Each structure stands twice: as C-alpha cells, then as structure tokens.
Amino acid sequence: MARPIWTGVLTFGLVSLPVGLYTATEDHTVHFHQLQRGTSDRIRNKRVNERTGKEVATDRIVKGYEVDEGEYVVVEPEELEEIAPGRSKAIDLAGFVDLHEVEPVYFDRTYYVGPRGKEYVKVYELMLAALDRSDKAGIATLTMRGKEYLTALRAQPGVLVLHTLHWADEVRDPADVVPGLPERRSRKDSKELRTAEQLIDALTIDWDPGEYHDTYEERVKKLVAAKQKGEEVVGEPEPPEATNVIDLMEALSRSVEQSRSRGGKGAGRKPAAGEKKSAGRKETEDLASLSKTELQKLASTAGVPGRSRMTRDQLLKALAAQAA
CATH class of the missing domain: 2.40.290.10 (Ku70; Chain: A; Domain 2)
Structure with a gap:
C-alpha cells in the first residue's frame, strides 16, 4: 500500500x-533522454557560473532575489525556513x-x-x-x-x-490574456442557439473516464517501434477547416441529424423498457434519503437530460417530476 x-x-x-x-x-508521459546527434552519448545538465563558465558545487549555490537589474539580495536557506x-x-x-x-x-x-x-x-x-x-x-x-x-x-x-x-x-482575468472574446452579455435566443443546445443534448453521455486513454502516448510508442524496424512513419491527418459563419446553421443541423442517426448514448434518447422498469421500482423510495451519487445513478437509468450538471436538489426535483 x-x-x-x-x-x-x-x-x-x-x-x-x-x-x-x-x-x-x-504521470504516464513518455520521457526521452537527450543524446548527441550521431551517437548514444547522454547529455547532462551542469550548474555553471555564467561569467566564468566553471561548474559550481551545489553547496556553493545560494538563492538571490533580483531587486534591480543585476542587483540581488541573497537569502540563505535557514532564513527561508524561519519565515x-x-x-x-x-x-x-x-x-x-x-x-x-x-x-x-x-x-x-x-x-x-x-x-x-x-x-x-x-x-x-x-x-x-x-x-x-x-x-x-x-x-x-x-x-x-x-x-x-x-x-x-x-x-x-x-x-x-x-x-x-x-x-x-x-488566476488571470481571461479578458486580460485572451484577445477577441465576445462581450460579456447573455446572448439572445436564436435558431442557431436552440440547434446548438439540441446538439449538446443529443451528444450528452454518461461520464466514464475509463472510456478515454492517452492516444498521443500510443502514437509516440508506435513511432519509436516503427523507426526501430526501419518502417515508414505515417503522420496524422490535418484538422478540419474552420466553419464559415454563413454555413453555421447547416453544419449544426446536419450534426444533430448525424448524432441521432447513429443512435448514440446521448441524454436525448428514450430509456429502454428495462430502464423504465428499473426506474419504476425506485419511484416508491424516499428520494430525499439518497446521496447525490445514488441520485445520479437513478437519473442515468431514467434518462434525465442534463443530469451531469445538476446539483443534488435539482436531481431530486427532476426525478420527482418524472415519477409524478
């Protein structure tokens, strides 16, 4: 343990x-060693005096806080420990x-x-x-x-x-670091907005982190294996072009249709007969006595849309409304 x-x-x-x-x-990140090109010689980092170029022992290194260009206040380790x-x-x-x-x-x-x-x-x-x-x-x-x-x-x-x-x-204010952000106001209802909400609802799934894994790490390992065998390395395809504002509504509508035709796991789906029966057995239970985790499981079985974003009180209301 x-x-x-x-x-x-x-x-x-x-x-x-x-x-x-x-x-x-x-951390499962793939790590590489630094080598001199054309050899198997490892490259090591050394602490050197930038003025003399000579290596400096660890016990000869102190911390310095720059108060002006080239002017430092030296702080000893024991002084930092005291405060x-x-x-x-x-x-x-x-x-x-x-x-x-x-x-x-x-x-x-x-x-x-x-x-x-x-x-x-x-x-x-x-x-x-x-x-x-x-x-x-x-x-x-x-x-x-x-x-x-x-x-x-x-x-x-x-x-x-x-x-x-x-x-x-x-924490930085996004307006100070991200250019081109929209103005901070609530966007009025529009056909595009309603369709985008339909797409989100159609693509809503139950959160299962086990379904996701680090594909880049896999590609790095495949790259190393291919180079070791002398095989050709195939790159990844280029990302799709940005959606034109004029074609936005069409792209959203086609996305909703495509998601529904695939019969995905989205929250917009109808619960299966077995799920309805399972939810029906829970209708007689005292929902208020259940924890949020139990309510989320029940909401998942009942196909409650937007359940992953709900508070415990919201889950209670949504399940009570379905049972009514």
Missing part, C-alpha cells in the same frame, strides 16, 4: 479526524461552498484523504456522506512541505478527496 505524503487532523466543528493524504494521480508557514498538522474546515461555485480554473492537484486507523472509519464515513448529501466542498488552508495551500475537501464515490486550489491573485 502507498504511504501518505502528509498526515494530520481534519477538523469539522468540534469533530477531529486523523487522516493521511495520498497522491491521487500519476516558512508553521508545521501545521490540521485541515480546519472553516466553511462550506456549493461545488458549482468553484470555477475549474482554481483547481490544481488532487489527493485522496484516508482515515488513519480503523477506529476512525465511522467518523470518516459520516463526513463522506454529509458532504455527498450536501453537494458542498469544505474550504480550508493546509501547510505541506513548507508551503501554504488553499484547499477544497469534497466527496467522491467511496472516498474523500482534497483539491489544492490556486489563490485568487494567481
């Missing part, structure tokens, strides 16, 4: 839960926010949160169920490896997850 990268206490009001953080993702955030071992949930209010741009890294001992499982399960039912995220700060993080704790099926978040001053 993996070892936690951080251990401490998660506090929820007067409730304290000893927990550990575990890395939730891993570093305290060795806090607590994740204090100071407040809770609706998940849909946290824009995706704020999310950074994700960690699984686990109880540190069987005796804490009951408290862990309670917190997991409460967050799942409320569809909210607990906001807290965390000190880890000499750095302070803003974090969001939320429920995922079967486990609590902690997201580190970017601070507000780290």
Whole structure:
C-alpha cells in the first residue's frame, strides 16, 4: 500500500479526524533522454557560473532575489525556513461552498484523504456522506512541505478527496490574456442557439473516464517501434477547416441529424423498457434519503437530460417530476 505524503487532523466543528493524504494521480508521459546527434552519448545538465563558465558545487549555490537589474539580495536557506508557514498538522474546515461555485480554473492537484486507523472509519464515513448529501466542498488552508495551500475537501464515490486550489491573485482575468472574446452579455435566443443546445443534448453521455486513454502516448510508442524496424512513419491527418459563419446553421443541423442517426448514448434518447422498469421500482423510495451519487445513478437509468450538471436538489426535483 502507498504511504501518505502528509498526515494530520481534519477538523469539522468540534469533530477531529486523523487522516493521511495520498497522491491521487500519476504521470504516464513518455520521457526521452537527450543524446548527441550521431551517437548514444547522454547529455547532462551542469550548474555553471555564467561569467566564468566553471561548474559550481551545489553547496556553493545560494538563492538571490533580483531587486534591480543585476542587483540581488541573497537569502540563505535557514532564513527561508524561519519565515516558512508553521508545521501545521490540521485541515480546519472553516466553511462550506456549493461545488458549482468553484470555477475549474482554481483547481490544481488532487489527493485522496484516508482515515488513519480503523477506529476512525465511522467518523470518516459520516463526513463522506454529509458532504455527498450536501453537494458542498469544505474550504480550508493546509501547510505541506513548507508551503501554504488553499484547499477544497469534497466527496467522491467511496472516498474523500482534497483539491489544492490556486489563490485568487494567481488566476488571470481571461479578458486580460485572451484577445477577441465576445462581450460579456447573455446572448439572445436564436435558431442557431436552440440547434446548438439540441446538439449538446443529443451528444450528452454518461461520464466514464475509463472510456478515454492517452492516444498521443500510443502514437509516440508506435513511432519509436516503427523507426526501430526501419518502417515508414505515417503522420496524422490535418484538422478540419474552420466553419464559415454563413454555413453555421447547416453544419449544426446536419450534426444533430448525424448524432441521432447513429443512435448514440446521448441524454436525448428514450430509456429502454428495462430502464423504465428499473426506474419504476425506485419511484416508491424516499428520494430525499439518497446521496447525490445514488441520485445520479437513478437519473442515468431514467434518462434525465442534463443530469451531469445538476446539483443534488435539482436531481431530486427532476426525478420527482418524472415519477409524478
């Protein structure tokens, strides 16, 4: 089993839960070594003095903050340690926010949160169920490896997850960095807009990350294998041309027809007879007692459109309306 990268206490009001953080993702990127062309000689990076060109030992390197061009203030490692955030071992949930209010741009890294001992499982399960039912995220700060993080704790099926978040001053205003954005106003209803919404509805699917994989990594490995055998390397086709504004409506309409003719898994489909029967068995249950995850599964079975974007309350209303 993996070892936690951080251990401490998660506090929820007067409730304290000893927990550990575990890395939730891993990098599968294909890595290359640098070689001198025409040889198998590895290229190594060295730390050199840019003025003398001589290599400098690690213990002779210090940190310098540039206050003016060519003028630095040298800061020693022990000085940084003295002002570093305290060795806090607590994740204090100071407040809770609706998940849909946290824009995706704020999310950074994700960690699984686990109880540190069987005796804490009951408290862990309670917190997991409460967050799942409320569809909210607990906001807290965390000190880890000499750095302070803003974090969001939320429920995922079967486990609590902690997201580190970017601070507000780290997130750029899109209007400052992206040229040509449309004006910030609600677009009036139009035929094109309604057709685009129909296309989104027709292409709506159930979220299953297992259906997706890194095709670029596969292509890199095929490229290496082909070159090793001396075979010809076939490139990828060029992307399609941009849609002309004049042809937009036609392209949207044909896309909707094409999606429907394929009989895809979109939310716009009619639920099968077996699905209706399954949903019918759930009609007598007390929907309010179900977690958001259970409601989403029920909504998926019933073919509720737009369910992936709904809050728990919206799922309750949609399912109740179908049962009526």
